[in-house]
Amino acid sequence: MDGLAEFTCQGHGDTLLSAARTGNPDGEAVVLLHGYSDSWRSYLPLMRELPRSLDLIALSLRGHGDSGRPEGPYGTEPMARDVVAAMDRLGIARATVVGHSMGSLVAQRLAQDHPDRVNRLVLIGAFATLAGNPEVDMLWRDAVSGLTDPVDPVFVRSFQQSSLARPVPADFLAGVVEESLKLPARVWRAALDAIRREDRTALLGRIEAETTIVWGDRDGFSRRAEQERLARSIPRARLIVHQGTGHSPHWEDPARTAADIAAAIGAARQAAA
Structure with missing residues (x-):
């Protein structure tokens, strides 16, 4: 991607985060947080479609991609602290x-704990909580809890394909799988186990930021009721x-999703004018 700068940024404590930045450094900052087992590279299709007037920063959360892999912790709180530290740097x-x-939960945590750092939220394929989610419980019980190194590429490809209702370019999917295979089994286990135990739904009302929820109606992980709970709360x-x-x-x-994000930012600017 033209104009894309890859770099390493200090997160919270000793954790280093792999990241990329593109667009206009004087434009409105947009921080992109990926899903479970992904990395900043999962945002490449979207970054290509977003307006070049924006300052786009995609981060790989702790344990993911080429970021540092501490022994722990791996819940939304340390991940949100990493994001704040990176923004500071x-x-x-x-x-x-x-x-x-997963990144939607980190984004919500950021808006709850650090509201002064968030202009607005865009939540994609989002959850109010993973606690009690039957698909996530099955993923943990039947696959992730017993993962050992080396992690099976067949499992990883199946996991990533299960999130799709439409085909994506083969080279992009291969890249997503390659990034997921960078995670050792202990990170697969620690990240999912930590986040599936969190339930912060009672705190959703604390989110002050204007929030756009983008959801595909064939999402097999996060159902419509979950989206309606977020929109209501x-x-x-x-x-x-x-x-x-x-x-x-x-x-x-990615083109339509980028348009949704651009519209959310543009509408907010018009309201503030």
């Missing part, structure tokens, strides 16, 4: 924060439904 006071799947939230897409609309239809 990069001189970003406030940002629009986009979170996909977050005071300034609205739900956008993509027909015929799965858990990763920004992979399956």
